[in-house]
Amino acid sequence: MKSFRFIHAADLHLDSPFKGYMNIPSKEITSYIKNSTFIALQTMVDLAIREKVQFVVLSGDIFDLADRSLRAQIRFQKEMLRLGENNIQVFIIHGNHDPEDGSRADLKWPDHVHFFPSNQVEMIPALDRNGQEIAHIYGISYPTRSVTSNLTEKFNIKDVNQYNIALLHTNLDGNPAHDNYAPSHKEDLLKLAVNYWALGHIHTRQIVHEEPHIVYPGNIQGRSVRELGERGCYIVDVDETRTTKLTFVALEAVRWIHNKINIADLKSEQDLKDAVDLQLKMLDEEKDNKPTIARFTFEGYGPLHHFLNEDVNVKELLMEYQEKYTLESIKVDRSFVWIESFKIKTSPEISKDQYMDDSHYLGDLLRISQHLLNDSNQLQAFNEEALFSMKSHLKAGKYLREMDSEQQRIEWLKTAEELVLHLLLEEVK
Incomplete structure (x- = not known):
């Protein structure tokens, strides 16, 4: 042929x-x-x-x-x-x-x-x-x-x-x-x-x-x-x-990107601005003159959590970057960057050590979590019990079984620990 x-x-x-x-x-x-x-x-x-x-x-x-x-x-x-x-x-x-x-x-x-x-x-x-x-x-x-x-x-x-x-x-x-x-x-x-x-x-x-x-x-x-x-x-x-x-x-005429910024090492509003500027600079170097729509998600734990969870602060920050990059792009060429949104998924700083010996439920949670992290067999048994109903689901079960590994079980437990920790923190205080 x-x-x-x-x-x-x-x-x-x-x-x-x-x-x-x-x-x-x-x-x-x-x-x-x-x-x-x-x-x-x-x-x-x-x-x-x-x-x-x-x-x-x-x-x-x-x-x-x-x-x-x-x-x-x-x-x-x-x-x-x-x-x-x-x-x-x-x-x-x-x-x-x-x-x-x-x-x-x-x-x-x-x-x-x-x-x-x-x-x-x-x-x-x-x-x-x-x-x-x-x-x-x-x-x-x-x-x-x-x-x-x-x-x-x-x-x-x-x-x-x-x-x-x-x-x-x-x-x-x-x-x-x-x-x-x-x-x-x-x-x-x-x-x-x-x-x-x-x-x-x-x-x-x-x-x-x-x-x-x-x-x-x-x-x-x-x-x-x-x-x-x-x-x-x-x-x-x-x-x-x-x-x-x-x-x-x-072939795309416009490219979508989603970058995440961890606030753990950001101490001030200037640090926040510098972090966004760095992301934009890196994006501009990587995107091959491709017009881009960007979303940034702030995540992690740090002192800027409360600042970012004030809607007016995020709106003003977004407006400033949108105006700046739109005006600059029009002057140069079509290789623009449009920041579609800033999403906030941050949490306040927490020291788990201060609650580890606490007699409150929060202390029990942290001790159980630490014990499971130190015993892979018990962690696997805990995982099977916690996810039993989801693993029995026709579609979800297939993907959960494919994802299941010791490293994945550790990541699931840590994520659950952090989520519950922050949900209970206000009650403890």
């Missing part, structure tokens, strides 16, 4: 409402953020043309709503036409956000763009620039928003000697962070003669399995602080022996 290259992307969510920019005073920055999904799409098309890929596969949720905005459809059509001008095929499935029954404009789509139907799995050959088959592309779309059946049961791979790529918008192995649409299992996918499963729906990129490949590329543009860091697509190279190599390429 011939070697070839393609792009795998998913979850474009074009024209998605962008959370976190509502209070930005700059119209220029606001406009840039509102267009971020379109900019990421354009960057992906530029990449496809520059890297001379033979085709692009898009694994669902191209649009953010079933009733697609006309703006999003026209922008998408424009970029698909650009791919066609460079002889790049496009294979697309609909997902839960843009199901087949959603309303759409009557736009003409060129021959090189193929939308898979929802009533059956269809196979379309991918061709090189000489018209020769290089891969078989299989896919099935969502007919409606809520698909609860396992769509892998519909796949029938006909030619096992061909390099087969299957597009599927699915919640693999019941990821609890996403709606359980078109649920599937890794074992189901591995049974079929598919060389590359091009998945969509989960917004965090993940290579689930290699040879055969099962891949989530994640979304191309983070839309809130829940979608941090680089977002983009995979360039996939397949050689003559069917060896498959993946290269991730970031």
Whole structure:
């Protein structure tokens, strides 16, 4: 077989409402953020043309709503036409956000763009620039928003000697962070003669399995602080022996970051300001001129706890940084930093030693905790008893069992100790 290259992307969510920019005073920055999904799409098309890929596969949720905005459809059509001008095929499935029954404009789509139907799995050959088959592309779309059946049961791979790529918008192995649409299992996918499963729906990129490949590329543009860091697509190279190599390429127009600042060593308001300034300086050096929306969380124990828990102080500090960095960014270029919020998760300084010998319940708590930390067997037994009901839960139990280790049990106990300690402190006083 011939070697070839393609792009795998998913979850474009074009024209998605962008959370976190509502209070930005700059119209220029606001406009840039509102267009971020379109900019990421354009960057992906530029990449496809520059890297001379033979085709692009898009694994669902191209649009953010079933009733697609006309703006999003026209922008998408424009970029698909650009791919066609460079002889790049496009294979697309609909997902839960843009199901087949959603309303759409009557736009003409060129021959090189193929939308898979929802009533059956269809196979379309991918061709090189000489018209020769290089891969078989299989896919099935969502007919409606809520698909609860396992769509892998519909796949029938006909030619096992061909390099087969299957597009599927699915919640693999019941990821609890996403709606359980078109649920599937890794074992189901591995049974079929598919060389590359091009998945969509989960917004965090993940290579689930290699040879055969099962891949989530994640979304191309983070839309809130829940979608941090680089977002983009995979360039996939397949050689003559069917060896498959993946290269991730970031596409996001705006990057979300979440930094934490521990207040333990901060003694004054000046120390606090210096700590924020240092974080911003480090961010500016690391972000590769990428426009950034940042959230900072103050945590830990220290004398600034009471200052930070006065709402007016945090609001004034945030306002000062927002005004400063917005004005400076507009003067220079689009490489802005917008501080979305300061979150406070701090506690007052506490010396556990002064309560360790106390006859109050607080002293009992600390002594029991210390005893468990010194006896790994008793800590394990305590953990099993405390988490019994949660470990019996179908979904939560699976992840708790996977996380369970001696180090994790110690961290859980210390976290619980600190939480209860601060909840009871006011009562003791």
